[in-house]
Amino acid sequence: MEQLVYISTAHPDVQDRDIAEIVGVARYRNRAEGVSGLMMYNGRNFMQVLEGPPAALDAIFGSILADHRHFGIVVLSRDPLDARHFSDWSMGYGREDQIAGVSEEGDFRLDAETLETALPMGLEAELRGRLLRFPRLADDTPRAAGPSPDEPGLSAR
Numbered sequence: 424m425e426q427l428v429y430i431s432t433a434h435p436d437v438q439d440r441d442i443a444e445i446v447g448v449a450r451y452r453n454r455a456e457g458v459s460g461l462m463m464y465n466g467r468n469f470m471q472v473l474e475g476p477p478a479a480l481d482a483i484f485g486s487i488l489a490d491h492r493h494f495g496i497v498v499l500s501r502d503p504l505d506a507r508h509f510s511d512w513s514m515g516y517g518r519e520d521q522i523a524g525v526s527e528e529g530d531f532r533l534d535a536e537t538l539e540t541a542l543p544m545g546l547e548a549e550l551r552g553r554l555l556r557f558p559r560l561a562d563d564t565p566r567a568a569g570p571s572p573d574e575p576g577l578s579a580r
Contacts, residue, residue, distance in 0.1 A: 424475060424477075424503070424504045424505075425474070425476075425477050425501060426473070426501070426502055426503075426504040427472070427473045427474075427500070427501045428470070428472050428473075428499040428500045428553070429470070429484075429497060429498045430468060430469065430497050430499060430557075431469045431493040431494065431495055432467065432493060433464070433466075433467060433468065434491065434492050434494060437492050437493070441492050442464055445492065449462065453475075453483070456475060456476075456479035456482065457475050457479055458473055458474065458476075458480065458483060459473075459509040459510050459511075459512055460474055460475075461554075463554070463557055463558070465557060465558050465559075467560070468557070468560055470553070470554070470557045470560075472554075474504055480501075499553065508545060509543065538554065538555060539555065542555075
């Protein structure tokens, strides 16, 4: 089993319905592939943690790389994993405008207090720190213009 962590920038044209579709498809596919994880969206960037069999991660990440709703994908880590940290969630989801608390499916408000509560206790310190800093990332970085004119945008889907 492995854990893959990446960050990316949302395409400027991404709408709420796109995010809802991403989360819905991820939950369905992750369950089917035996993958668990967490995705966060801060209004500008995505950060995702995926845990599961290497072949399943390869297939899912291949789809992620091909998705035109985001760009600038950077793999932060891909490491062997003895036990899942997000075993209860096919895809936990944190977003700034989410209601308070943590739902059974793993939806939670992306604020420091709720995020600290939602993250599993045994999570490695480095990953926990990255996840806790993520909500502020949108405030610290300039808004990206999106893919170059040569890259397909949302209209190419």
